[in-house]
Amino acid sequence: MNPAERGHIEGAAMRCVVVGSGFGGAVAAARLSQAGFDVTVVERGRRWEPGSFPRDESDLNNRWLWEKDRGLYDLRWLDSMISVQAAGWGGGSLVYANVFARAPGDAFDQGWPASYNRRELDPYYDLAAHMLEVRQVSRNPYTTALPTRTQSMDALVSKLGRSAGTVHPHLAVQFAPPGTPVVNRHGQPQFGCTFVGECVLGCNVGAKNSLDHNYLALAEKHGATSLTDTEVRAIRDSGSGFVLSVRDLESEREWEISADSVFVAAGAIGSFELLMRSRGLAHGLPRLSSTLGTNFSGNGDYLAFIKRRGVSVDADEGPTITTTTIVDFDLNKNRVWFQVQDGGYPRALLNLVAHLDPTRATRTAVSRGLARAIARLKIDLTDRASARGHIMTLLLMGRDSSDGRLSLDHHGEARVTWNNRKNARLYRAEGQVARLVAKALGGSMTASPAWRYLRKGVTVHNLGGVPMGVDIAHGVVDDAGEVHGYPGLFVIDGSTVPTATGVNPSATITAMAERNIEAVIRRHLRDPLWRAPEWRHVQPGTVPEDEAMRAMNRSRIERSGHGVVFHEKIKGRLCATGDDEGAQLELTLELECRINGWRVFLQDPLRKVTVTGSADVQGLRAPAAVTGTIQLFAPDNDEAMQYELRLVAEDGRTWSLNAVKAQQAGRPWRMLHDLTTLDSRLTGSTSPEPLAGTLAISASDVVRLACSVRGSAFSRPQRLAAVGRFLAYFARQAARGVYGRDQ
Ligand SMILES: Cc1cc2nc3c(=O)[nH]c(=O)nc-3n(C[C@H](O)[C@H](O)[C@H](O)COP(=O)(O)OP(=O)(O)OC[C@H]3O[C@@H](n4cnc5c(N)ncnc54)[C@H](O)[C@@H]3O)c2cc1C
Missing domain, CATH: 2.40.160 (Porin)
Known part of the structure; x- marks a missing residue:
């Protein structure tokens, strides 16, 4: 079939394969199956039911790390940066801190196609917020008050005159009486949040609105086939469609799946690796743009720990993140903008750290120092364990230069070339503000050991690597996520986000996916009015961070x-x-x-x-x-x-x-x-x-x-x-x- 004719196969006949089940993949799977397509979702990770997430250090199955036994967390040593992500049915939503934040309007001003702006995306943000059932943190039913950490941050910003720039962000959590059964908007059973602060370790209660409870459940309800524990190794262009080489990671069996359309949603690192591997194959995807791997960003992430003397912050109480404070000021005539979020520090986090393996780092990273840093991280965090309850984390994020370059090492794994110096102003300011917050809370701050000892940032928000552009010379995909030169092949996850959003990115990834998948479905069904069925229930939502950003912008000008x-x-x-x-x-x-x-x-x-x-x-x-x-x-x-x-x-x-x-x-x-x-x-x-x-x-x-x-x-x-x-x-x-x- 002439490639130009692809993409016009009649609706029900079209075989779609979605690679990955994170935010982009889950949206694609749900909407394509609701529209009547034949959908298969291939996810390398396993299903994690509430109650099955690892907690003990001595977990016999070693289920913490992907590299050990296909565990929950996939820590990637990218040479110049450390990237933290998850593997499993639900992707990053299994471990994320539930924050649903819209990117500020001016985030789209540079580096984004003109078709992306808040006016265009807001309806899709509203749809995503509806699907994920987001709401602000409630009082802890056990104490009838907001979590101690939230109160500490609220009191602090009020003392510093920063209340107008601080919000309780929307969180994708069921705040119902603790542990009581809840049926969510999509008919799925969940439970009320118990405020144990373990969101980032996977919610064993079932209170987190991770994608398996909403989008993915809908996809399966509408007939999508799911292949978990199955990895897509490569994609080939068959002339009339695509052939995916897949491997069952349990049995090691390898086979091929044919598809008319493929939706790559393996996350920024995973999608890059898959596409790069496929580009290198003789009959793979040789025409992929040479821009593949560019525009990588760590979203300006900066991780810090605060040790508070005397007073406990009850860091393992409540959802992981409960406040966002916008920082916006001029530094030597340059605007510096970022946000600060309080973070919990659950006891079981130490058990995850205990599984980090320095020898792995020396295998893929140039620096032996990285191994030393991990060893120190273990000692540092174990030391802090004795002061548990007095330690909290701070996660700062902003708009970095978004110009990292991903490449494949000789193991076929991603590494990134990243220039810290270009981002020095942002990182330095984030460190200074973290120190200030620690001091104001009556404590001391330490940056993540990887940053302290090796100047390697840690990102939990990797973005980019599959740039958007008007043609193959300027990007891998067009502004709807379709790959230049390969009609019917789409990329629909964080890898196509053109620049750092400076805020937690999953809401933007979800809204972009909703927008782009709607366009694909309309085109294939030749129905310009097709809409996701949930639209009829969607109400325009409040956006707490918008007013905070405006207030801080005004304050910066003043x-x-x-x-x-x-x-x-x-x-x-x-x-x-x-x-x-x-x-x-x-x-x-x-x-x-x-x-x-x-x-x-x-x-x-x-x-x-x-x-x-x-x-x-x-x-x-x-x-x-x-x-x-x-x-x-x-x-x-x-x-x-x-x-x-x-x-x-x-x-x-x-x-x-x-x-x-x-x-x-x-x-x-x-x-x-x-x-x-x-x-x-x-x-x-x-x-x-x-x-x-x-x-x-x-x-x-x-x-x-x-x-x-x-x-x-x-x-x-x-x-x-x-x-x-x-x-x-x-x-x-x-x-x-x-x-x-x-x-
Ligand atoms: C600890 C932590 C806390 C976070 N907190 C927040 C937060 O509060 N708010 C927020 O907005 N964001 C948060 N994030 C970031 C958020 O999780 C990511 O931005 C988001 O998950 C990215 O979505 P995605 O669709 O691009 O990919 P992912 O969600 O990463 O999904 C990719 C999926 O593809 C699978 N995969 C990869 N390669 C293959 C392959 N070859 N074959 C088959 N499957 C494959 C992976 O296993 C994974 O399940 C957090 C991240 C972490 C790690």
Whole structure:
């Protein structure tokens, strides 16, 4: 058959093979079988029923690692990076932390085909969210409170003024009474979450909405054949379709499967390896684009451990991840953006680590140091075991350079060429923020041993390697995932994600798969209106992280150019206007004055400084809260400084305090007096008459004020520079007030 004619075989007759049962594969399997195609899903891993996931170190079947006995976790030593993935019916969903996060709109601006954007993908994100039944973390039914770790993070971001940038992300978990049976949206039996924090080890409770409970169950219900423990070794072009060489990993039996259409969804590493092997075969897929292997990304992942002194974080309570905090700031005029997630630390994780085999690393990696790092990782983590409950993990991720290059080593396994230096700004900032979080939580931070000792990043979010492009010169697949030169062959998983999303990627992989498989089905059925049956139940969902990202972006702009903060104490007595014998009021103000971003400050013609603080007002039992602004040497204001403050007492009474510091030209000896004396007027509820008088900053408080000036920026040099710039501005403007000319 002419290849151009392929892809138009009538619906029910078309034989489809899906390779891999992770997010991309599960969507393809479900939708193709719902549309009536003859579907076979080939998955190298086994089925993992709830209760069957490994937990003990002495697990006789060694079921932890793929390399040992086709276990759950497939750790790949890719030379420049370590990639963590899973094998089994459900792919990465078996061990993922359940986070369903949409990529921010601007993630699609660079490196993506124009047809991908949030407007286009949002309906498919909604569909995926419906299928995976996502929701925010609930209270732990045993304690009737949010998990301790969640509370710690919430309290921390509130203390740091970062609450607007923090969300409880959507999670694909059944939050029902612990351990009670639940029938999910797809008619499958599951159980309520027991908050044991073992999501990343496979959920033995059956509360995680992994793909076997939804998409894959639907595929089988609609007649899909599943071949687990079966690996696809190669794909060949038969002229009229494709032939897949497969091997039963139990019996070692090898045979071939013919297909009209193939949907490769073996994950970023697996799909690359399969396609690269097939390209190298004489009758395989020799015309695959030379771009195969490019655009690989670790999604900017950075793994850190926090050891908290004294207070337990109950790291094995609750789902693995419960909060996401967006970090967005300018560093040396470059935007740095990433997110931080709290992570659990279940006891059984140590048993997984105990199975890591350093000799394996030396076989595939150039560096013997890697073996040493793994040995240290074991010691480190075992040490930490004694402090269990006090240790939590932090997972940071962002937009890395997404330009890694995958190749095959002489064992036929993937390795990656990755330039850490290009990503140094991101990794360094992630490390610094992790350290900051640890310090703020009253603990200490260590990066993953692989990073600490060898500068090898650990990614759980490998992406790319099978780029999209308009033609064979620019990509392996088109923007619908169909392979250039091989109509009927599709790639439909994380390998086709063009750049790091900077957020947990499975929602994007699922939404892309939904979009692309819908197009394939419509084309094959010649039915432009075909839709997944679940669409009729789909409601547009809330996206908690969108508002957080907008808030942090606004904050970045406000803070651009870095800022300063200083404290001043002002006191004095005010009395009824013109009547020293009348009503009087003693007043002491303790103010925190803040310029968030120098650039915005200079652009503001009023040069406003934000003020918060408290006021001891004579006769009040508790200090009143103060908010307001100071105009600091505004170009069009004759006064050196103008204060506009609002005082609010506990009992609800309010006052307005307007004060000015005026400088007298030509009298430099009065400068200190002028800049510390406020001609003030108070109006409000204490007296029907306004009170007026002079407030002042005492000599000792002037010294305290000068010493209190601090820069607010990410790094120490930037903070020092911000203080220097502020003091220089202050001195220049004060001198101008005296001499009346440009200094
Ligand atoms: C510990 C951990 C936590 C994570 N947490 C999150 C999270 O909270 N949120 C999030 O969005 N993402 C998370 N991820 C990432 C997420 O799991 C992956 O991004 C996602 O699974 C990738 O989907 P995929 O369809 O590309 O491939 P996978 O889900 O990796 O599926 C590929 C499947 O193909 C099979 N396969 C490979 N080669 C072959 C072959 N030759 N023949 C047959 N079968 C083959 C594999 O066994 C596997 O089952 C996490 C990952 C890990 C490891």
